[in-house]
Amino acid sequence: MPQQRRAKITRRTILAAAAEEFDAVGYEATTLSTVLRRSGITKGAFYFHFSSKEAVAEALVRQYEQARDEMWRRWTGRGLDPLSTAVGLTREAARRLEHDVTLRAGLLLACRHICTDVGDGWEEMLDELLRRSAEQGQLRSGVDPGEAARVLFSALVGTHTIGMNAAGMPERVEAVWRVVLGGVAREDWLLVSG
Amino acid sequence: MPQQRRAKITRRTILAAAAEEFDAVGYEATTLSTVLRRSGITKGAFYFHFSSKEAVAEALVRQYEQARDEMWRRWTGRGLDPLSTAVGLTREAARRLEHDVTLRAGLLLACRHICTDVGDGWEEMLDELLRRSAEQGQLRSGVDPGEAARVLFSALVGTHTIGMNAAGMPERVEAVWRVVLGGVAREDWLLVSG
Numbered sequence: 456m457p458q459q460r461r462a463k464i465t466r467r468t469i470l471a472a473a474a475e476e477f478d479a480v481g482y483e484a485t486t487l488s489t490v491l492r493r494s495g496i497t498k499g500a501f502y503f504h505f506s507s508k509e510a511v512a513e514a515l516v517r518q519y520e521q522a523r524d525e526m527w528r529r530w531t532g533r534g535l536d537p538l539s540t541a542v543g544l545t546r547e548a549a550r551r552l553e554h555d556v557t558l559r560a561g562l563l564l565a566c567r568h569i570c571t572d573v574g575d576g577w578e579e580m581l582d583e584l585l586r587r588s589a590e591q592g593q594l595r596s597g598v599d600p601g602e603a604a605r606v607l608f609s610a611l612v613g614t615h616t617i618g619m620n621a622a623g624m625p626e627r628v629e630a631v632w633r634v635v636l637g638g639v640a641r642e643d644w645l646l647v648s649g
Numbered sequence: 650m651p652q653q654r655r656a657k658i659t660r661r662t663i664l665a666a667a668a669e670e671f672d673a674v675g676y677e678a679t680t681l682s683t684v685l686r687r688s689g690i691t692k693g694a695f696y697f698h699f700s701s702k703e704a705v706a707e708a709l710v711r712q713y714e715q716a717r718d719e720m721w722r723r724w725t726g727r728g729l730d731p732l733s734t735a736v737g738l739t740r741e742a743a744r745r746l747e748h749d750v751t752l753r754a755g756l757l758l759a760c761r762h763i764c765t766d767v768g769d770g771w772e773e774m775l776d777e778l779l780r781r782s783a784e785q786g787q788l789r790s791g792v793d794p795g796e797a798a799r800v801l802f803s804a805l806v807g808t809h810t811i812g813m814n815a816a817g818m819p820e821r822v823e824a825v826w827r828v829v830l831g832g833v834a835r836e837d838w839l840l841v842s843g
Binding site: 595598602603605606607608609610611612613614616617627630631633634635636637638639 | 789792796797799800801802803804805806807808809810811821824825827828829830831832833
C-alpha cells in the first residue's frame with residue numbers, strides 16, 4: 456500500500472476512534488490513551504497526524520463544517536422552493552447524524568460554542584430559507600419568518616439535547632417539521648409538498 | 650433574632666450563593682470555598698446546614714421540583730381548558746426562571762438527568778395537557794397530541810439550551826407557543842384564546 460494512502464487511512468481511523476470515544480464518554484473524559492486503545496494505533500503514529508486531543512477535536516469540527524456546507528450548497532442548488540429546501544436539508548442532516556459518529560461528534564464539539572451565542576450555522580441557514588419562503592409566499596400571512604426559524608432551530612437543538620446519541624433523530628426531526636409546518640406553511644404549499 | 654429564624658436565613662443565603670455560582674460557572678467548577686466567599690458564611694455555619702456541595706445541589710433540585718409541582722397543581726386547578734392551562738403554566742415557569750436564580754439552578758441540576766431519559770417532569774405534564782386538549786376537541790384533526798407534546802418539549806428544552814442564562818426566556822417561550830399553536834390548535838380555539 457502506498458505510504459500516502461496508508462497515512463490517510465491512519466488519520467481516518469484516529470478520527471473515527473476519537474469520535475466514538477467523545478460520543479460514548481464525552482470530550483472531557485476522553486484521553487489520548489483511550490483513543491489509542493480503541494484505534495489500535497501507536498502513540499508515534501498518532502503524533503505524526505495530530506499534536507493533541509484538541510487537534511483531533513478541531514479536525515472533527517472542520518470535517519463536520521465541510522459536510523454541513525456541502526449539504527447547504529447541494530440543497531440550495533437544486534432549484535426547489537426554499538421551504539422544501541429547508542425540510543430536505545435538515546432531513547438529510549438528521550439521517551447522516553444518526554449513522555455517522557464522526558459527523559455527530561463534530562456537531563457536538565461545534566455546539567459547545569452555542570451557549571456563547573456563536574451558533575454553528577444552522578440558525579442562520581434556517582433563517583435565510585424561511586425569509587426566502589416568506590418572500591415567495593409559502594408562509595401564512597402573519598407568520599414572522601425570523602421567529603419561525605428561531606423556534607424551528609430551538610426544536611431541533613432540543614431534539615438533539617434530549618436524544619444525545621441521535622438514535623431516532625430522523626423521526627424526531629420529521630415530527631418537528633409536521634408541527635412547525637402546520638403552524639407556518641400555507642395550506643396550498645402543504646397540499647403539494649406536505 | 651430567634652435562632653430558628655436566623656438558621657433559615659443562613660440556609661437560604663447558602664442556597665442563593667450556590668445557585669449563583671452554579672449559574673455563573675457551572676456545577677463542576679463550583680467549589681465550597683467560592684460558595685462561602687460569595688455568601689459570606691463561615692465553613693462551620695455551612696456544615697451545620699449541608700454536608701457537601703452535592704447536598705446543596707440536591708436541596709436546589711427539591712426546591713425547584715416543589716415549585717414546579719405547586720405551579721402544576723395551581724394551573725390545573727383553575728378550571729381553564731387544558732391548552733390554556735399548558736400555555737399559562739409554561740409562561741409562568743419562564744417568567745420565574747428568568748428572575749429566580751435558585752429555580753434556574755434547580756432546573757439545570759435536575760436536567761442533567763434528561764440525557765439519561767429520566768426527564769424532569771415537563772414532558773409528562775405537557776403530554777397530559779395536550780392529550781386532554783385532544784379529547785376536548787381543541788386540537789385540529791390529524792394532530793397527534795403525544796407528538797405535539799414532544800415537539801413542544803423539544804422546543805422549550807432547545808430554547809433553554811441556547812439561552813443558558815434564561816434572559817429573554819418568556820419572549821422565546823411566547824414564540825414557541827405562537828408557532829406550535831398555529832400548527833396544532835383549532836381555529837376557533839385560537840380566535841378565543843390566541
